[in-house]
Amino acid sequence: MTDLPRRVQINEEGPREGFQIEPGPIATARKIELIDALSETGVSKIQVASLVNPKKVPGWADADAVIRGFARKPGVDYHVLWLNERGLERALDYEGLEMVGSISTTCSETFMRRNTDRGFEQNLQVQRNQIATYKQHGIPVKRASVMAAFGCNYEGEIAVSKVVDACASLIDLAREEGLELEVLSLADTMGWGNPESVKRRVGAVRERWPEKRIGLHLHDTRGMGVANAYAGLQMGVDMFDSTVGGLGGCPFAAHKGAAGNVATEELVFLCEEMGIETGIDLDRLLDCAHLAEDIVGHILPSEMIRGGSLKKHRAATAH
């Protein structure tokens, strides 16, 4: 009936996504505290910071100190986000970061212009330049990200064909540069997705490129995050981005105060309860979610923070 994977890869993006949207300022030491705590949960990839223009994203003015300050735990890949060559050049200065190149586009040119001041054509040139820089530095390019793949607050409905076209534009670009992408990540940047629209998009992309791994980057703006992840799992998706506590949200997505990404602990609970391995210790992760709430100083949207795991109930009732 379903094609559930046996194991999923979860990319923790809480530090990067979460701290960029908070009115802050949040002390550098506290950002590092959360990253170090996440390193102890079993999560294998953490996006720790954003190397972007501090005038546009003041929450990451201290990215340098955060990146230098956290403890590298063996077995965990630490990533940073960059949006242009300048950010990439900065990233190359650090020790102990996993450098994996990715290229990106969106399904909505209007959103792209608001987010990055680029149109589609200009973006492709930027991505081409970025590939050149990756090559120059020996950085593998594996992932393509497609934002606004489910709908756009500026352009409305996004057709499935646009999602396929967006993927194709990046795959073709990479091939022109002699590269074969491995991962196609579809992002529901503005929370328009529903479980059936996840299935249609994943189905269309898989049918066209059956050899590619598909990832989902889901926001929980309208409470569909976990249901959409479940729909992805049913389609065999085994890679998800998420944020501890449900930190985050996109500062340019025109719905301030709305929920951020799907919460990592809810995704882990969903998977583990259905017998899908994540490699993550849920109770340690819940401690991180409580810590994240303490750091940002307000309630985070994850229900599991208050609901807790089932571990203590199971332990109390084991017989």
Added chain:
Amino acid sequence: MTDLPRRVQINEEGPREGFQIEPGPIATARKIELIDALSETGVSKIQVASLVNPKKVPGWADADAVIRGFARKPGVDYHVLWLNERGLERALDYEGLEMVGSISTTCSETFMRRNTDRGFEQNLQVQRNQIATYKQHGIPVKRASVMAAFGCNYEGEIAVSKVVDACASLIDLAREEGLELEVLSLADTMGWGNPESVKRRVGAVRERWPEKRIGLHLHDTRGMGVANAYAGLQMGVDMFDSTVGGLGGCPFAAHKGAAGNVATEELVFLCEEMGIETGIDLDRLLDCAHLAEDIVGHILPSEMIRGGSLKKHRAATAH
């Protein structure tokens, strides 16, 4: 691939579930205000109050004034909850209530004792007496509710066979009294469910009684509410209980502060976005969710309250 229904019946339980758990007191007029607003959303069933012992549930000490005070809108069925014959006798005093009998049990005897001071055998006798009272008053008995059908904080895992046994005990009891139940409602009272466990339980009950309608009463304690509803929809479930704003939670379920029921607006969004009719105007319902937050005086767990519907974005981008 799926067996999604074309239309679902949503039973709005926000007033009854929500006001019983709030530390309160909440003014009677405000309870009535929410019920009257819900009557204008297109929702066809509203559970407006609980006729229980006011010493145990002080939030419903004013049930009489609420039930007498709200405006009956033609086409909407208004229900009240009762747990024993005394409550039922009280309900019979009112005009304009839809009187439909239901009988109930749980899959966890420990939970039953804590919730109602009864064991399984004693409960069956209480249900039998209740059927007698229903008959005496000409009230049809259509629904059986099975609580703690997914897991129990006191007893741990609940086997699928226990769920089937619990349904069988109520169906058999009804048949002994010459009645045929129409609806079997499975409740995830303590938020142990996951989408696959929904499918297993619904599948087992449907296989045994293919002619019965199955309902789901889902709590969102661990953020699985919408995903569990989606799993139910995939199994053809077309009847759900929910609460506006995600009001509620069970005061006896040993996790104070945890999320309540799945939010009606998230369920409506889930359904309508997938082309399943609910008959409910989502934006009017969202107004009710904002009103509910104002009435209880704290943030409710529904993400849609902050995320909003897609209507204004669609209107702005229509071309």
